[in-house]
Amino acid sequence: MQQVTIDDVRAAADRIRGSVLRTPLIPAPWADGEGDQRLWIKPESLQSIGAFKVRGAFNAIASLDDATRARGVVAFSSGNHAQAVAYAASRYGITAHIVMPVETPEIKVAATRTWGAEVVLCAAGQREAVAAQVVADTGGVLIPPFDHPDVIAGQGTIGLEIVEDTPDVDTVMVPVSGGGLASGIGTALKALRPEVRVIGVEPELAADTAEGLRVGHPVDWSIEDRNRTIADGLRSQPSELTFAHLRRVLDELITVSENDIRAAVRELAMRAHLIAEPSGAVALAAYRVAARPGKTVVILSGGNVEPALLSEILAG
Missing domain, CATH: 3.40.50.1100 (Rossmann fold)
Structure with missing residues (x-):
């Protein structure tokens, strides 16, 4: 099974240039209150369809x-x-x-x-x-959602942009579901800056990847179990291809609670003025429960949230 390389990611960047938004890194000075700028947000919610996909x-x-x-x-x-x-x-x-x-x-x-x-x-x-x-x-x-080298390479272009914009980044936190996003970003980061910590994030109620990484092979959680999480975009499971990438590029995988996710959606809306769907907010949720030293980028992967659900979360 051949994995995606940095050359594949660079070729993808050339192909999609002009078709997708090169999203900025947004500083979050309110996040730490320590004076030093430690946290940046990569808002893929600003893409034309509201997500990195x-x-x-x-x-x-x-x-x-x-x-x-x-x-x-x-x-x-x-x-x-x-x-x-x-x-x-x-x-x-x-x-x-x-x-x-x-x-x-x-x-x-x-x-x-x-x-x-x-x-x-x-x-x-x-x-x-x-x-x-x-x-x-x-x-x-x-065109599968994650189980394809071209899809993984396309998502990896986010990693190229992070290194270009913040070459001294220490940690990048990435949502994990089927694993294509983290596989691509991790591939780019580890090729360009091997010392960066790449941390995957899952909901506790859909933490099949976390369990799989612990035992060394993919595990199967029922769709009924995975559907319990509010993060509807994180209910898939890695394929053989993406799991192999995740084992290679992830330094750690953190799980977050439903309350953590809701709090992160509120924080992004009220402090960053960014709309995030629950799936898109999990990386910030992980930063809040397990911040790492140095400069951190969190991926806001999407902002397609039902208005009624957003209203409920913001009122919470």
Whole structure:
């Protein structure tokens, strides 16, 4: 199994330049109150579809030859990858069929349809099987949410930008679900600055990766268990490919409680003036419960939150 390299990430950066936003690093001087600037936020919520997933989607579609791309694409996702593939497909003028579980927040389903994609709703835990049938029916090309080198390399462009903007960064905290984001960012960081600490973050209620890393192999948590977390974008499990990357690039994995996540959503809204979905706030939650010495960057991975849920969290 061949893993993604820094050359793959650099090639991805060249392909997606002009298609995605080069997000800034936003200082958080309110976070520590010690005078020294220690925390920065990388707000991928500012991307066109409100999440980092657009990087991997554009790189995967851009990597296809013209004839293959013309067949259209298929994806399965709880939301942000769905929107990313739909948006990228619309930019390329090709069809997109997106399989989404019925429990996906409506704001993400509606946003996916906005980009012209055909949405296929499915039962919990059936995304992959339904997507395979859609591929067979349509002849489209599957763009998986994380289990693909081109997707991982696209997400890794975030790591390139972090090192360019803060070359003396000490720690980067990254949400972990299927593992594509942390795999890509970790690959870039470890190649460019091996001493940086790359810390993955999971909800306690969906901590399958944390357990897998402890025992040395992937473990399976039921979809019913993983669906308990408010962080709906972090309910997937790593693939063989991403788990191999995570074992290589993560220095640590921290789990955070539901209360930690809600508090981080409130803090980002009230202090940073950034809207984060619960999944996007877990890295800040980890910083609050387990800050490390030196300069830290936390990845705000997405901001697609249901208005009613955001209102409830802010009122809490």
